Amino acid sequence: MARPPANHPLLEVRDLRVEFPTRRGTLVAVDGVSFHIDPGEVLGVVGESGAGKSLTGAAIIGLLEPPGRIAGGEIRFDGRRIDNLPYEQMRRLRGKEIGAVFQDPLTSLNPLYTIGRQLTETILTHLDVTPAEARERAIRLLQDVGIPGAERRIDHYPHQFSGGMRQRVVIALALCANPRLVIADEPTTALDVSIQAQIITLLKRLCREHGTAVMLVTHDMGVIAETADRVAVMYAGRIAEIGPVRDVIKTPKHPYTIGLMGSIPKIDRREARLAQIDGAMPRLNAIPPGCAFHPRCPKAFDRCRVERPDPIHVDRSHVACWLYDRDDVRVGAVVDE
Amino acid sequence: MIAFVIRRLIQSVLVMIVVAFVAFSLFTYVGDPISIMLGQDYTEADRARIAAELGLDRPFFVQFARFVANAVQGEFGLSYRLARPVDELIAERLPATLELSLVAAIFALVVGVPMGVYTGLNRDSWLSRVFMTVSLIGVSLPTFLIGILLIFVFAVHLGWLPSFGRGEVVHIGWWSTGLLTVSGLKALILPAITLGLFQMTLIMRLVRSEMLEVLRTDYIKFARARGLTNRAIHFGHALKNTLVPVITITGLQLGSIIAFSIITETVFQWPGMGLLFIQSVNFADIPVMAAYLCLIAFFFVVINLIVDLLYYVVDPRLRADRGVAGGHTG
Numbered sequence: 001m002a003r004p005p006a007n008h009p010l011l012e013v014r015d016l017r018v019e020f021p022t023r024r025g026t027l028v029a030v031d032g033v034s035f036h037i038d039p040g041e042v043l044g045v046v047g048e049s050g051a052g053k054s055l056t057g058a059a060i061i062g063l064l065e066p067p068g069r070i071a072g073g074e075i076r077f078d079g080r081r082i083d084n085l086p087y088e089q090m091r092r093l094r095g096k097e098i099g100a101v102f103q104d105p106l107t108s109l110n111p112l113y114t115i116g117r118q119l120t121e122t123i124l125t126h127l128d129v130t131p132a133e134a135r136e137r138a139i140r141l142l143q144d145v146g147i148p149g150a151e152r153r154i155d156h157y158p159h160q161f162s163g164g165m166r167q168r169v170v171i172a173l174a175l176c177a178n179p180r181l182v183i184a185d186e187p188t189t190a191l192d193v194s195i196q197a198q199i200i201t202l203l204k205r206l207c208r209e210h211g212t213a214v215m216l217v218t219h220d221m222g223v224i225a226e227t228a229d230r231v232a233v234m235y236a237g238r239i240a241e242i243g244p245v246r247d248v249i250k251t252p253k254h255p256y257t258i259g260l261m262g263s264i265p266k267i268d269r270r271e272a273r274l275a276q277i278d279g280a281m282p283r284l285n286a287i288p289p290g291c292a293f294h295p296r297c298p299k300a301f302d303r304c305r306v307e308r309p310d311p312i313h314v315d316r317s318h319v320a321c322w323l324y325d326r327d328d329v330r331v332g333a334v335v336d337e
Numbered sequence: 338m339i340a341f342v343i344r345r346l347i348q349s350v351l352v353m354i355v356v357a358f359v360a361f362s363l364f365t366y367v368g369d370p371i372s373i374m375l376g377q378d379y380t381e382a383d384r385a386r387i388a389a390e391l392g393l394d395r396p397f398f399v400q401f402a403r404f405v406a407n408a409v410q411g412e413f414g415l416s417y418r419l420a421r422p423v424d425e426l427i428a429e430r431l432p433a434t435l436e437l438s439l440v441a442a443i444f445a446l447v448v449g450v451p452m453g454v455y456t457g458l459n460r461d462s463w464l465s466r467v468f469m470t471v472s473l474i475g476v477s478l479p480t481f482l483i484g485i486l487l488i489f490v491f492a493v494h495l496g497w498l499p500s501f502g503r504g505e506v507v508h509i510g511w512w513s514t515g516l517l518t519v520s521g522l523k524a525l526i527l528p529a530i531t532l533g534l535f536q537m538t539l540i541m542r543l544v545r546s547e548m549l550e551v552l553r554t555d556y557i558k559f560a561r562a563r564g565l566t567n568r569a570i571h572f573g574h575a576l577k578n579t580l581v582p583v584i585t586i587t588g589l590q591l592g593s594i595i596a597f598s599i600i601t602e603t604v605f606q607w608p609g610m611g612l613l614f615i616q617s618v619n620f621a622d623i624p625v626m627a628a629y630l631c632l633i634a635f636f637f638v639v640i641n642l643i644v645d646l647l648y649y650v651v652d653p654r655l656r657a658d659r660g661v662a663g664g665h666t667g
């Protein structure tokens with residue numbers, strides 16, 4: 001896929017707002033989120049449960065479940081606006097240009113069809129090939145994702161595969177039409193710890209080979225450190241900090257990120273995930289005014305309780321925190337900690 | 338798979354034996370065939386002679402074994418009321434009931450499944466609401482009332498369709514069919530709708546709720562993320578996953594349709610087994626009742642067996658699990 005170098009990113013999300021209208025008012029689950037992903041780039045997305053990571057991904061592929069809806073902002077793919085596309089046009093994009101891998105491989109595959117049938121139907125939907133060619137392509141894909149005996153296994157049903165193998169099949173499905181972006185929403189969370197690394201390595205290798213960009217949602221900072229080019233840290237529906245992976249991990253700037261990094265778990269201990277920060281993320285109907293993090297923030301000051309910070313350019317990152325709004329002594333204090 | 342079939346067959350036979358026992362008990366404890374045959378005046382000697390002739394002096398289990406042996410061959414003796422062999426009577430009435438039940442079941446499926454799919458996919462459309470409301474009526478009104486209403490509107494008021502009987506029938510061997518004549522078909526419409534309406538609404542609601550359930554699953558979400566067309570998702574992936582429960586319920590309902598045709602047959606004076614049964618009850622015609630009981634149970638058992646086998650066709654997980662289990666043990 002040789003395209004002329006574009007002067008725009010592959011994916012550009014600007015000011016995205018996702019709402020759920022409910023009887024007792026509107027819940028804003030994603031609020032003013034902006035980021036971009038360049039071709040071939042891996043953007044890690046981290047944050048506590050409920051931060052809005054999955055919803056952001058769902059909004060990008062146009063699969064927000066009603067009543068959830070995009071209430072503001074825009075999403076551009078390859079320069080073209082896709083957040084307001086008619087269903088049928090968006091459908092053609094899904095699977096072909098933007099693939100998706102979800103959390104649970106055990107339930108992502110239709111139990112009543114062979115994996116071969118699910119692969120070929122996807123290939124035939126998006127590519128102009130004959131059924132025989134589609135099947136050949138499916139077998140190659142299965143070999144690519146490391147399924148032994150692919151020629152035989154293609155006619156097996158999902159329940160005949162282990163969890164890890166199924167997730168490989170899911171990855172093959174997401175990549176079968178050679179998309180330019182894959183949204184991987186916690187692709188290994190449901191898997192055995194021993195298999196998680198293999199799957200991530202596989203995803204990383206395949207995407208590098210095909211030049212596929214990835215939005216990788218995960219709770220695992222170890223995976224982020226190894227895989228991502230840049231990281232976005234989300235908190236209560238907003239991006240707290242986004243920047244190159246080394247910077248965010250080595251020199252986190254947002255107090256929330258600092259808290260996260262201070263609590264990085266041993267990678268092999270599964271239950272010790274992110275967010276060992278005191279307190280809990282606010283519920284959507286009780287997001288505090290000003291900086292949503294201020295009730296938990298050790299550095300909070302008056303302004304934080306009133307005004308909401310927008311991301312500010314700090315070094316090579318963007319940080320939504322008032323500490324960085326001016327040349328303040330506090331900055332040094334925070335970073336030194 | 339084969340082990341499974343054999344297991345199910347054994348179960349079926351057991352069920353049939355229990356039913357046969359109940360039917361047999363009817364003879365032994367409810368009716369007194371000797372006094373029925375001899376009338377009011379008889380001596381103890383007459384009684385003993387007849388009892389010996391009929392084998393009624395033998396031990397209980399010998400009698401039961403003989404009953405079962407006869408029943409397997411379709412022999413249930415003479416009807417007390419009509420003094421004709423029961424198997425003949427049943428054979429005369431069976432086609433009417435089976436045709437009515439089958440048409441009712443097809444009506445229930447052909448109308449119920451699409452309505453269920455439609456209401457599942459278009460949950461909030463006004464047409465779905467109409468369907469749901471109508472189905473509520475279908476579920477809650479008793480069968481005989483629906484039959485009488487239909488007769489009132491289409492037979493009495495509009496005069497389009499007959500209100501009773503089977504119309505003209507054509508005989509093909511011992512089978513009589515109303516499906517080949519216009520009057521036979523016309524006569525089928527009202528009773529079939531009456532009989533199938535409840536099942537139709539049941540199937541519609543079942544398909545609807547199953548569709549709603551399946552549409553929420555991860556694999557449907559993932560199918561959307563793969564960019565499959567709505568048609569492929571709804572009919573290829575979603576509908577197929579609703580089939581197992583639909584097959585179960587439809588199968589079981591087919592049994593109930595046959596059994597519950599008693600009411601419809603009474604309302605429409607449909608000359609089927611149900612009507613025969615009702616008449617037999619009035620006369621305490623035990624042989625006919627026993628035969629009817631066994632036959633209905635037989636239908637239930639056969640249908641259940643077919644339903645179980647259909648699971649295997651639809652759901653590969655069962656095939657494999659059983660296959661593996663069977664492979665290791667046997």
Ligand SMILES: Nc1ncnc2c1ncn2[C@@H]1O[C@H](COP(=O)(O)OP(=O)(O)OP(=O)(O)O)[C@@H](O)[C@H]1O
Pocket residue numbers: 020027029047048049050051052053054055056066067068284
């Ligand atoms: N249908 C819905 N109605 C109301 N609120 C919803 C709905 N779906 C999601 N939310 C809310 O939106 C917020 C963001 O959800 P999201 O699934 O994006 O979180 P997440 O960051 O992916 O969390 P996790 O790590 O647990 O996957 C959550 O607070 C959730 O409660």
Ligand code: SF4
Pocket residue numbers: 254255256291292293294295297298299300301304309320321322323
């Ligand atoms: S804005 Fe204030 S409350 Fe929010 S993270 Fe920065 S210092 Fe803490």
Ligand SMILES: [Mg+2]
Pocket residue numbers: 053054055185
């Ligand atoms: Mg999530």
